[in-house]
Amino acid sequence: MGSKSDLPVAEKAITMLKKFNVDYEIAVASAHRTPERVKDFVTSSDAEVFIAIAGLSAALPGVVAAHTCKPVIGVPVSGGVNLDALLSVVQMPPGIPVAAVGLDRGDNAAILAIEIMGVKDPKLSDKMKDYRKEQAEKIEADSKQVVADVGRK
Structure with a gap:
């Protein structure tokens, strides 16, 4: 810094x-x-x-x-x-x-x-792939919650 x-x-x-x-x-x-x-x-x-x-x-x-x-x-x-x-x-x-x-x-x-x-470092690369998967799963869950809370027109 x-x-x-x-x-x-x-x-x-x-x-x-x-x-x-x-x-x-x-x-x-x-x-x-x-x-x-x-x-x-x-x-x-x-x-x-x-x-x-x-x-x-x-x-x-x-x-x-x-x-x-x-x-x-x-x-x-x-x-x-x-x-x-x-x-x-x-x-x-x-x-x-x-x-x-x-x-x-x-x-x-x-x-x-x-x-x-x-x-x-393949282990680090694998951890990054897991992290990316977690990020995608969070967005999918957020999307489902927004649709449930707001609904569709």
């Missing part, structure tokens, strides 16, 4: 990672205020995928990507300047890509990270 105020978004990612029993490490490191901390964290990490959460200029995902060849998923944090944060994550220069999810979508960042790791 770029700052402690990003924690609510990070907690969404943590919830998903725990659901899938995926180990994680969390830190606060600012691309602008503590660039050496960011570099040290990234270069010393054994993470397979990085999730970088930041608002305002949202430079953190790009800085993380500059220090690793592993996948980086950027999560722009909403606030007073939503479009700037989103564009900072998606408009990376050639050769240093960052995957992006929607504003405050720490949960989707974790799901994407799990899908990436699932490419070489």
